[in-house]
Amino acid sequence: MQQSRVLDLSDPVVRVLEIIGVTAFAISGALLAVRKRFDLVGMAVLAMATALGGGVLRDLILGATPPAAFTNVVYLVPPLVVSLIVLWWHPVLERTTRVLMVFDAAGLGLFCVTGTVKALEFGLGPVQAVLLGVTTAVGGGVVRDLLAGEIPTVLRHGSELYVIPALLGATVVVLADLADGPATPTAVSAAVLAFVLRMLAMRYHWRAPVPRGTTSD
Amino acid sequence: MQQSRVLDLSDPVVRVLEIIGVTAFAISGALLAVRKRFDLVGMAVLAMATALGGGVLRDLILGATPPAAFTNVVYLVPPLVVSLIVLWWHPVLERTTRVLMVFDAAGLGLFCVTGTVKALEFGLGPVQAVLLGVTTAVGGGVVRDLLAGEIPTVLRHGSELYVIPALLGATVVVLADLADGPATPTAVSAAVLAFVLRMLAMRYHWRAPVPRGTTSD
Amino acid sequence: MQQSRVLDLSDPVVRVLEIIGVTAFAISGALLAVRKRFDLVGMAVLAMATALGGGVLRDLILGATPPAAFTNVVYLVPPLVVSLIVLWWHPVLERTTRVLMVFDAAGLGLFCVTGTVKALEFGLGPVQAVLLGVTTAVGGGVVRDLLAGEIPTVLRHGSELYVIPALLGATVVVLADLADGPATPTAVSAAVLAFVLRMLAMRYHWRAPVPRGTTSD
Numbered sequence: 001m002q003q004s005r006v007l008d009l010s011d012p013v014v015r016v017l018e019i020i021g022v023t024a025f026a027i028s029g030a031l032l033a034v035r036k037r038f039d040l041v042g043m044a045v046l047a048m049a050t051a052l053g054g055g056v057l058r059d060l061i062l063g064a065t066p067p068a069a070f071t072n073v074v075y076l077v078p079p080l081v082v083s084l085i086v087l088w089w090h091p092v093l094e095r096t097t098r099v100l101m102v103f104d105a106a107g108l109g110l111f112c113v114t115g116t117v118k119a120l121e122f123g124l125g126p127v128q129a130v131l132l133g134v135t136t137a138v139g140g141g142v143v144r145d146l147l148a149g150e151i152p153t154v155l156r157h158g159s160e161l162y163v164i165p166a167l168l169g170a171t172v173v174v175l176a177d178l179a180d181g182p183a184t185p186t187a188v189s190a191a192v193l194a195f196v197l198r199m200l201a202m203r204y205h206w207r208a209p210v211p212r213g214t215t216s217d
Numbered sequence: 218m219q220q221s222r223v224l225d226l227s228d229p230v231v232r233v234l235e236i237i238g239v240t241a242f243a244i245s246g247a248l249l250a251v252r253k254r255f256d257l258v259g260m261a262v263l264a265m266a267t268a269l270g271g272g273v274l275r276d277l278i279l280g281a282t283p284p285a286a287f288t289n290v291v292y293l294v295p296p297l298v299v300s301l302i303v304l305w306w307h308p309v310l311e312r313t314t315r316v317l318m319v320f321d322a323a324g325l326g327l328f329c330v331t332g333t334v335k336a337l338e339f340g341l342g343p344v345q346a347v348l349l350g351v352t353t354a355v356g357g358g359v360v361r362d363l364l365a366g367e368i369p370t371v372l373r374h375g376s377e378l379y380v381i382p383a384l385l386g387a388t389v390v391v392l393a394d395l396a397d398g399p400a401t402p403t404a405v406s407a408a409v410l411a412f413v414l415r416m417l418a419m420r421y422h423w424r425a426p427v428p429r430g431t432t433s434d
Numbered sequence: 435m436q437q438s439r440v441l442d443l444s445d446p447v448v449r450v451l452e453i454i455g456v457t458a459f460a461i462s463g464a465l466l467a468v469r470k471r472f473d474l475v476g477m478a479v480l481a482m483a484t485a486l487g488g489g490v491l492r493d494l495i496l497g498a499t500p501p502a503a504f505t506n507v508v509y510l511v512p513p514l515v516v517s518l519i520v521l522w523w524h525p526v527l528e529r530t531t532r533v534l535m536v537f538d539a540a541g542l543g544l545f546c547v548t549g550t551v552k553a554l555e556f557g558l559g560p561v562q563a564v565l566l567g568v569t570t571a572v573g574g575g576v577v578r579d580l581l582a583g584e585i586p587t588v589l590r591h592g593s594e595l596y597v598i599p600a601l602l603g604a605t606v607v608v609l610a611d612l613a614d615g616p617a618t619p620t621a622v623s624a625a626v627l628a629f630v631l632r633m634l635a636m637r638y639h640w641r642a643p644v645p646r647g648t649t650s651d
Binding site: 060152159161207 | 467468470471472473474475476477478479480490494497499500501504505507510520521580581582583
Binding site for chain 2: 033034036037038039040041042043044045046056060063065066067069070071073076086087146147148149
């Protein structure tokens with residue numbers, strides 16, 4: 001592990017982004033549980049799996065065992081609190097799916113940053129760090145969707161650009177690291193960039209190319 | 218690793234519980250394979266994945282690699298024997314689903330104990346040990362249900378309390394460990410407690426709360 | 435790690451087989467993405483997950499972290515190139531499913547060899563090495579099918595013998611290792627054996643026994 005990283009996991013900004021990301025994904029998991037009519041326990045399990053899935057996958061890949069979620073109790077609080085809140089308040093939230101996708105986008109943006117930071121800290125090369133950042137960012141959503149019996153958002157046709165925003169956010173972190181850029185602005189702007197791109201892609205229905213002969217709708 | 222644990226993996230009682238749990242989950246996997254009309258090979262794969270999935274997940278999370286299932290041949294015997302027996306005898310078993318859930322409950326009870334014991338042995342804190350115990354207990358069933366194309370039992374609405382029994386069983390192990398309780402009675406009673414609670418929840422249709430506005434049936 | 439292995443991962447033949455296997459599985463993933471009408475990004479994700487899933491699982495189980503796919507950029511090239519080619523050329527390929535299964539069989543044959551070789555190199559016993567070889571061989575396809583919302587090929591009734599060819603290929607590698615057989619012929623013939631057996635099983639509809647009372651069709 002190198003010590004001169006622009007960003008590392010002990011940075012307060014990285015820790016705060018990670019907890020916000022955990023919370024955002026927990027909300028997306030709890031909302032999907034509502035739509036699937038799971039009970040409180042199922043909701044807590046899905047919230048926890050969504051919130052912690054990406055980070056656990058990242059830590060297993062890095063060999064950083066036990067993963068942070070199994071050593072630091074703080075990660076367990078957001079999914080549990082979120083489940084209780086969503087259990088009582090969800091009817092207030094109209095159009096569950098739309099709200100779910102906003103929180104999913106927030107989790108995506110935040111985790112692509114923390115995943116990339118941790119990968120660099122563990123000595124992965126630039127391309128690999130981007131790959132692990134994207135894996136961390138999409139991992140929680142994939143776990144959520146598989147457990148709920150849905151095709152993962154990351155794959156679905158018509159799921160407007162999902163991987164590209166995470167890829168760009170992770171790339172910003174890697175480039176700033178190579179260029180010795182400033183830590184906090186880098187982390188925050190990379191997360192915001194990925195989040196905003198994902199939101200814009202959903203708003204304006206940006207699409208990746210589809211195979212020839214397949215209609216785009 | 219601490220040496221003064223109330224229970225550790227070298228305890229014969231823990232090893233026996235683990236093998237019974239492996240066998241119980243193998244039976245649940247083989248029975249689901251029957252219902253899904255898989256052939257003998259598919260049945261053996263599903264029995265093996267169910268029996269070993271929770272323990273492999275536990276060992277990957279603890280960094281105890283290669284997982285026990287890949288170092289000790291004894292774990293492979295129950296799934297293979299079970300597959301052959303179920304292949305020929307299953308028509309005797311009426312109401313496959315009901316029988317499947319009984320063996321699943323047994324696996325749940327047994328693995329929440331062995332998962333928690335191994336977590337404590339690897340130095341995880343009490344809350345984390347309970348979390349890993351529950352993860353180990355539900356892991357095999359999640360793998361089984363995902364592979365068979367079903368929503369995991371642990372999440373399904375109307376899947377009467379599944380996580381809570383495992384949570385209580387794991388908690389008993391942690392409390393006994395903190396209080397230096399007696400080893401064998403602790404392990405056995407925690408496993409029985411979780412199993413009996415799960416069976417009672419199925420018998421009397423105990424339910425966790427559901428989100429407001431969702432009917433409970 | 436023993437030094438006197440018949441085959442190890444530094445053998446050029448093993449590296450070449452691994453890259454061909456990665457490419458074959460990538461093609462199977464990209465073709466399934468076409469059938470599922472995913473866009474280019476979903477296709478690249480599915481191609482990558484299929485191509486790298488088995489090897490990542492193998493490396494996590496062995497504790498060889500970070501997995502090869504996250505340390506060596508060369509593994510990322512085939513899935514990306516394949517996705518671009520399939521995006522434009524796929525209409526040329528008639529009967530996607532059939533072609534998909536041929537490439538899947540090639541990946542199966544190649545990965546049962548490289549998985550077993552790496553397992554032996556890490557000191558696993560013969561039976562465990564075969565188990566890990568099979569896990570590596572079927573892992574990528576399982577990940578592909580789960581992500582695409584299908585029951586894994588390895589389990590489906592009527593999926594003509596899938597595990598058995600991988601099991602025999604892995605066994606050939608283990609036996610050659612025990613007997614100090616010649617490296618290159620062993621690796622190549624084991625991969626070809628598994629591939630040909632799988633193709634013959636599909637061609638002639640060989641089937642494993644099904645549970646009594648279930649019709650075989």
